[in-house]
Amino acid sequence: MPQRIAIVGAGTIGPDIGYYLKSAIPDLTLVLVDVAPAALERAVARIEGYVEKGLARRKLTEQQAVQVRRNLVTTQDYAAMAECDWVLEAATENLELKRKIFRDIEAVVRPDALITSNTSSLPASRLFGDLTHKQRTTVTHFFAPAFRNPAVEVVDWEHGDPEVLDYLRWLFCTTGKVPLVTADALCFMLDRVFDNWCNEAGHLLDRASASEVDSVAADYVHAGPFFVLNLARGNPIIVETNTLQMEEGAHYRPAPIFGSVDVWKTTAPGERVTVTPDTETAVRDRLLGILFSQTVDILDRDIGSPADLNLGCRLALGFKQGPLDLMRSLGDAEVGRILERFARERPGMPTAARDLAAYRECRRVVLVDGLDGVKVLTIRRPQALNALDDEVTDELLGVIRQFEHDPAVRGFVVVGYGPRAFCAGADIGRFPEMLGSLNDCVQYSRDCSRLLVHLDRMTKPVVAALNGMALGGGVELALRCRGIVATRDAWLQFPEVTLGIAPGIGGMVVPYRRWPQAASVFHDMLRLGRKLDATRAHALGVIDALVDPQDDLIASAVSRVGELADTASSAADLDGPVEIPAPPELDDGAFGKRPLSREVIGIIDRAVAAAAKADGLEAALEIGYAAFGATACTEAAREGVTAFLEKRRPDFARTG
Numbered sequence: 001m002p003q004r005i006a007i008v009g010a011g012t013i014g015p016d017i018g019y020y021l022k023s024a025i026p027d028l029t030l031v032l033v034d035v036a037p038a039a040l041e042r043a044v045a046r047i048e049g050y051v052e053k054g055l056a057r058r059k060l061t062e063q064q065a066v067q068v069r070r071n072l073v074t075t076q077d078y079a080a081m082a083e084c085d086w087v088l089e090a091a092t093e094n095l096e097l098k099r100k101i102f103r104d105i106e107a108v109v110r111p112d113a114l115i116t117s118n119t120s121s122l123p124a125s126r127l128f129g130d131l132t133h134k135q136r137t138t139v140t141h142f143f144a145p146a147f148r149n150p151a152v153e154v155v156d157w158e159h160g161d162p163e164v165l166d167y168l169r170w171l172f173c174t175t176g177k178v179p180l181v182t183a184d185a186l187c188f189m190l191d192r193v194f195d196n197w198c199n200e201a202g203h204l205l206d207r208a209s210a211s212e213v214d215s216v217a218a219d220y221v222h223a224g225p226f227f228v229l230n231l232a233r234g235n236p237i238i239v240e241t242n243t244l245q246m247e248e249g250a251h252y253r254p255a256p257i258f259g260s261v262d263v264w265k266t267t268a269p270g271e272r273v274t275v276t277p278d279t280e281t282a283v284r285d286r287l288l289g290i291l292f293s294q295t296v297d298i299l300d301r302d303i304g305s306p307a308d309l310n311l312g313c314r315l316a317l318g319f320k321q322g323p324l325d326l327m328r329s330l331g332d333a334e335v336g337r338i339l340e341r342f343a344r345e346r347p348g349m350p351t352a353a354r355d356l357a358a359y360r361e362c363r364r365v366v367l368v369d370g371l372d373g374v375k376v377l378t379i380r381r382p383q384a385l386n387a388l389d390d391e392v393t394d395e396l397l398g399v400i401r402q403f404e405h406d407p408a409v410r411g412f413v414v415v416g417y418g419p420r421a422f423c424a425g426a427d428i429g430r431f432p433e434m435l436g437s438l439n440d441c442v443q444y445s446r447d448c449s450r451l452l453v454h455l456d457r458m459t460k461p462v463v464a465a466l467n468g469m470a471l472g473g474g475v476e477l478a479l480r481c482r483g484i485v486a487t488r489d490a491w492l493q494f495p496e497v498t499l500g501i502a503p504g505i506g507g508m509v510v511p512y513r514r515w516p517q518a519a520s521v522f523h524d525m526l527r528l529g530r531k532l533d534a535t536r537a538h539a540l541g542v543i544d545a546l547v548d549p550q551d552d553l554i555a556s557a558v559s560r561v562g563e564l565a566d567t568a569s570s571a572a573d574l575d576g577p578v579e580i581p582a583p584p585e586l587d588d589g590a591f592g593k594r595p596l597s598r599e600v601i602g603i604i605d606r607a608v609a610a611a612a613k614a615d616g617l618e619a620a621l622e623i624g625y626a627a628f629g630a631t632a633c634t635e636a637a638r639e640g641v642t643a644f645l646e647k648r649r650p651d652f653a654r655t656g
């Protein structure tokens, strides 16, 4: 971790980045540098405002607040950067000014100090071309608000050292950001989408008003282009960045109206004006046209990966669906029609060079890396703490099937993206549509099991690397892997009972069959939602190895794959019935402050007992699927799931 970071430029984004860094990196000294003392004062006040808000909303502890306030240095003197490990430039978007700043920075910092720019549009080759030690430079482009928006573009450029790129990716990921790697193109990846989306909205003003455009856009984004432009005071930025992109052709010309309007008269998110059907179609086709045109161009030119583009549009730009998801849901015929119309109306704009399927079909949520003959599969759904949905299940299964018979592959590691979660369980967003239907729910569990049943029967080992919390389906996934390694601060929990449901894909079956000696611990987890921390799980034999948080979890998981490579699959061990103690009676005191549903606990108890006695794993699993279905048809389930989605505490006293 860096010990001392300087940010040059104390405007808006500089202090926002500073607040993120200070809250994410303990004991960091942050040096804010600006030519204007007033800007520095405002920056410190801004950071203090965030601290106070964080404390009031309990997002920040007192101790974190002390950490953020401590070691915050402001200066006009570049000499204060001498000992910095990283200098991040966040000054005005002006090439000559930035180049001068970088020369001045290089004159004072160590040759190995990182130097990065927060530019949204200017390529690294232009910014750093005349520096002596170019290899430690690149672009790290944040999105507003930088302390909360997880996306950061990290630019892979000609003279940048690949190790610097890897280090920055690791650093951002470890501190809760989602780094997205882009090529050194004008405006990189996401601003090509955003600027052209806004610019197209400007060009559309000859057909519709700003509020009409924003109303149509509301189907695709949380806030329409004109609303966002008002928020960011972005009109001059569109003129600047689209003028820059005109190096690639006159079709990127900024809409002239951006030069003469200060604030747009438009509707706020959630409000819509009525739009006639003709206007609506014309606006929709053009907005989707520019989105798809940029998408195919970015992918054809390898500016970013499909998965990063798809995720980045959601995280950074507030799209409701990634462009590739949108292409998939609209279908090739409709996307083809939109692109053809767009090509007619906006000649020169990029168009698809390949079959549309080649763009939309890609792995979206599982990243695949290789290490010492082991495939490392990372579940990346940072917006839902890596919760499991069909896409995650299918992609994990797809990669495993692709490589399990490859002699060059020794086995697999499954890990969650980021510092917090291995996997937060099944995606609760899908539950409301099936609650109440016994058949749907039982079938849902059976379907969700397809990956886990495959794991049971695999010859090559799969090791779960628990990098944080493993909840519900995340625990069920880990327990079906041949081995588990975890960081010391990881933990496992079945929170289902707090939602009024039961863990349906093996949670009531497999732990008892694999570790019957820990039955009473599993009883408490299933019936009361108790957490099992990694140290205790290790002592119980559930986790094979523990790793200190600063050590390399993946390396440990890979070496565990090596140890397990010659052992047999665990499916056979799980087939026989097991003897387990009956769970204790629960008095009201067992629940603490929050009563749970006795009806749901009763269903869990009966399923656990019946599954333990069942002959054969498959029969035992079926008991679990059926019990999940039974809980999902209770009033408690409706209350628990609704309460989670409404972000309130469930009231099981009312439902029983």
Ligand code: COA
Pocket (backbone or CB within 6 Å): 383, 384, 385, 387, 424, 425, 426, 427, 428, 429, 471, 472, 473, 495, 496, 499
């Ligand atoms: N399914 C869908 N979304 C999930 C999820 C899940 N299992 N777990 C977390 N998320 C989402 C949250 O809804 C939230 O989305 P939002 O930012 O759009 O509101 C995001 O992930 C971050 O989670 P949040 O709840 O804001 O973080 P937190 O630190 O306050 O709480 C948890 C973390 C894990 C305690 C809480 O998210 C939780 O209870 N999740 C449900 C876990 C669960 O019951 N899993 C078993 C399902 S059967």
